[in-house]
Amino acid sequence: MSACDELLKLHDWDELLFGGFYCLHCSPTGEDSFDDPIAWPCPPLREAGLTDDEAREIIVARREKAEADYRAKKAAEQAEAQRQVNEFNHRHPVGTLVFAYPGIRPEDGAGTRLVTRTRTEAQVSASGDPVVWVEGEGSYISLTHVDPVAEDVWEAAWKAEKQAEPTVVTPQRLGHATRDETIPALLATIKELRASRQPLIDALTRVHQSMTACVGDEWAMEWLGEVWTQIPLHVRALAGDQDPASELGEGGA
Structure with missing residues (x-):
C-alpha cells in the first residue's frame, strides 16, 4: 500500500452543503469549523501525489457504492415487508378478529385500542411498510400494531368496551310549554x-x-x-x- 493510500484513510472527506469537498482531518473542529474548511484533496494528499483526476475517481466510486448499498438495503426491506404481508394473509383471512392500535402499542404508553376485525388483505404501502385496514378506522395500520386474537378473548374485550360506554339518555317530551311559561324564560335568558x-x-x-x-x-x-x-x-x-x-x-x- 502506497503512502498516498495510507493518507487517504486518515484524510477522509465529506461534501459541503453548497458544493465542494473538505478534509475531515485537516479542517478545524468546533462551532466555527465550517467558517474555514480545508478543501479536499488537502495539502498532505497533494504532496503525496494525489491528482484531481484521481480525487474525482475516488468521489465517484464512493458515491456509486453508497447508492448501491442504499438500493440493496431498500430491496431487502421491501422483500422483508412482502414476506410479512404474505405470512399474515396466509394465516389471517379478511375478517380476522384483532386488537388494533392506530397510535402506539400499550407497552409503549397509553393509546387507543380498537376491538375490531380486518377488512382487507395485508399489503405493502407506498412507504414500504406492511399494513392492513380494519373496521372502524379510515387509514391503514402497520402489521406491528395489529394483533390477531382468539374469539373468546375478542368477545370479552368487546363486551367490556360496550359496558364501559356511557349510557345515552333520550330526552322525553312532556308536552308543549304555554306562552306564559315560555316568555319569562326567554326574557331571563x-x-x-x-x-x-x-x-x-x-x-x-x-x-x-x-x-x-x-x-x-x-x-x-x-x-x-x-x-x-x-x-x-x-x-x-x-x-x-x-x-x-x-x-x-x-x-x-
Missing part, C-alpha cells in the same frame, strides 16, 4: 346574555378611550385604523364610538 356581554363591552370601551387619548401616537393610530375598524359597527357603537353610532342611526333613518 336575554337578561343573562346582556349581563354576560357587558364586561366585554366595558373592556372595549376602556381600550377605545385609551387609544383615542393617545393623540399623535403612531401605534395607537394604526390600531384604530386597522384593528378597531374590523369590529362590527354595533359593537363599536356600544363601546362608545360615535362614528359607527351615527352611521347606524343614518342607516335606520
Whole structure:
C-alpha cells in the first residue's frame, strides 16, 4: 500500500452543503469549523501525489457504492415487508378478529385500542411498510400494531368496551310549554346574555378611550385604523364610538 493510500484513510472527506469537498482531518473542529474548511484533496494528499483526476475517481466510486448499498438495503426491506404481508394473509383471512392500535402499542404508553376485525388483505404501502385496514378506522395500520386474537378473548374485550360506554339518555317530551311559561324564560335568558356581554363591552370601551387619548401616537393610530375598524359597527357603537353610532342611526333613518 502506497503512502498516498495510507493518507487517504486518515484524510477522509465529506461534501459541503453548497458544493465542494473538505478534509475531515485537516479542517478545524468546533462551532466555527465550517467558517474555514480545508478543501479536499488537502495539502498532505497533494504532496503525496494525489491528482484531481484521481480525487474525482475516488468521489465517484464512493458515491456509486453508497447508492448501491442504499438500493440493496431498500430491496431487502421491501422483500422483508412482502414476506410479512404474505405470512399474515396466509394465516389471517379478511375478517380476522384483532386488537388494533392506530397510535402506539400499550407497552409503549397509553393509546387507543380498537376491538375490531380486518377488512382487507395485508399489503405493502407506498412507504414500504406492511399494513392492513380494519373496521372502524379510515387509514391503514402497520402489521406491528395489529394483533390477531382468539374469539373468546375478542368477545370479552368487546363486551367490556360496550359496558364501559356511557349510557345515552333520550330526552322525553312532556308536552308543549304555554306562552306564559315560555316568555319569562326567554326574557331571563336575554337578561343573562346582556349581563354576560357587558364586561366585554366595558373592556372595549376602556381600550377605545385609551387609544383615542393617545393623540399623535403612531401605534395607537394604526390600531384604530386597522384593528378597531374590523369590529362590527354595533359593537363599536356600544363601546362608545360615535362614528359607527351615527352611521347606524343614518342607516335606520
